[in-house]
Amino acid sequence: MSFxxxxxxxxxxxxxxxxxxxxxxxKTWKTKDASSLSLPMLILxxxxxxxxxxxxxxxxxxxxxxANAITVVSTLLLLYFKIKYTK
Amino acid sequence: MSFxxxxxxxxxxxxxxxxxxxxxxxKTWKTKDASSLSLPMLILxxxxxxxxxxxxxxxxxxxxxxANAITVVSTLLLLYFKIKYTK
Numbered sequence: 001m002s003f004x005x006x007x008x009x010x011x012x013x014x015x016x017x018x019x020x021x022x023x024x025x026x027k028t029w030k031t032k033d034a035s036s037l038s039l040p041m042l043i044l045x046x047x048x049x050x051x052x053x054x055x056x057x058x059x060x061x062x063x064x065x066x067a068n069a070i071t072v073v074s075t076l077l078l079l080y081f082k083i084k085y086t087k
Numbered sequence: 088m089s090f091x092x093x094x095x096x097x098x099x100x101x102x103x104x105x106x107x108x109x110x111x112x113x114k115t116w117k118t119k120d121a122s123s124l125s126l127p128m129l130i131l132x133x134x135x136x137x138x139x140x141x142x143x144x145x146x147x148x149x150x151x152x153x154a155n156a157i158t159v160v161s162t163l164l165l166l167y168f169k170i171k172y173t174k
Binding site for chain 2: 022
């Protein structure tokens, strides 16, 4: 598999948007405060990211598959924290 | 321009991940509380989404261009709220 310039941009995007959720997951886990996170946002985002993952698969885009697979996990964690800490 | 099935999945993904940020923007604006939003998350996410927008342009993906252009605006708004309400 050869990587062209487009895939370098895609991988940069993938790395950044994937890494982006890590400080949020860490902050929410550390502070046990998810009060200002929106529950509808997390649910809509999770379904959307699952569709992006499918789109990445059908588009044969390694960047999209890589990014969205990890983001699904991060979003599931945030959703879990939101439900857990809201009780 | 004809839309194939892949683009329908992509557009579904685009609509969901774009719509997802609206309840977050509305909640943050309404409550004036961005305390549990992570600032590094917003900054990394914004740069990442800008790269996804470029990737969408070079990949000729209408879904990615549509979604990421709007998400750039939503993320800029959240970043503005975060900075404004943290003072």
